[in-house]
Amino acid sequence: MPIVVASLLGMDILKPLVLPVTIRPAERLGAVDLYPPDDGARRRPAVLFVHGGPVPAEQRPTPRDWPMFQAYASLVAGRGVMGAVVDHGLHTPADYATAADDVRAAVETLRSDPRVDGGRIALWFFSGGGLLSADYLREPPAWLRCVALTYALLAQFPGLPDEPRFRPVEAVTEAGDLPIVLTRAGADYPPVLAGIKAFIAAAKIRPDIVEVPHGRHSFDILDDDDTSRAAIERAVDLVLSTMK
Template structure:
């Protein structure tokens, strides 16, 4: 066992697997033609400046051989983080390693998983918020899920715990009374057509009334003689 942690030997002893180096990505290959599922192994960041390439550490070579022995094609990209500002570049390299696996004819492009270690746990957020359709699993071993207290502020994109907590729903704001839209009226059901009224039977014609006989003319009344009244003084004059 070495004196530095990157010299620590892998705890298991899987059979060695063929390895291909494609630029900054190493592929550990299983036996057979495939297509095989794929796994992107994301080593911890940031690493010590004096540490060698993490792809050559016994730890990650052991994980690559173990997964290849189980029938998966393993991609281990080389990642370098000197400051939190480098996390955006590292996130792009992880996505490129997944694209490299999916383009390989030995890999089933719809069966991929991503495995994060240590400080690379900060990169989980993108995969939790918007997982691609071909992603079949996410794994994390002793992951860092929040920035360390002495770190400078970093983008909320690299706070994976935010992706695990559902957002608080915003309560609806009341609409002012003068702007409130009137409630939609329910459509009235169509009225049933009324049955046609029965025609009333025609009334019977009344029989013609008999003509009344003419009344007899009343006889003329006799004129009554009206007495003439003379004052007493006139009677006296005539008698003289």
């Protein structure tokens, strides 16, 4: 069983974000939940949160209803940015292409919303969803302001298909000056840490790195301490600073 699947099993997914956040009401548009900021009088930048996996198809609740993603989206909405969470179809290791199509469709849903400035979008990938970042690193679209990666899988390991399309370590060499915010948990799984190390080495411009020295995979719900809270806030600050 791939470690990214094993880490999702059980009830840890229902734990709240360790940073206290008031959860805002969401608007459901197909596979995407939108969290609008309070002032809808002008078009706002947006952050799309892309969950990890594979997440079994029968898993309930689905990721967009996990407290952590509701909190992240509410957190950026409270800062005046549209938050969005997508349920994508990464149910098995063979589903990365399907998930990539779902993420792309979610981006179009987000960009077409009249409250969103379609030229100022950030994509934030978590865990096994990190491999989905490769498309956007290899050929960054003009609308993409930032790619954020939190305890993200960035290199393949046994149990997942090694498709050239989903190799962020190779793709980042083509990312140019695209801002990248990378959160690294020091006690993460060794294959995840190895991929992050290779990714940083391959990047032409060093990413902004948020270190959580003793953090575990999913530190943002598992490690309830000031270091974790500071890391979440720092990552949000860095991402939003690219969208001004």
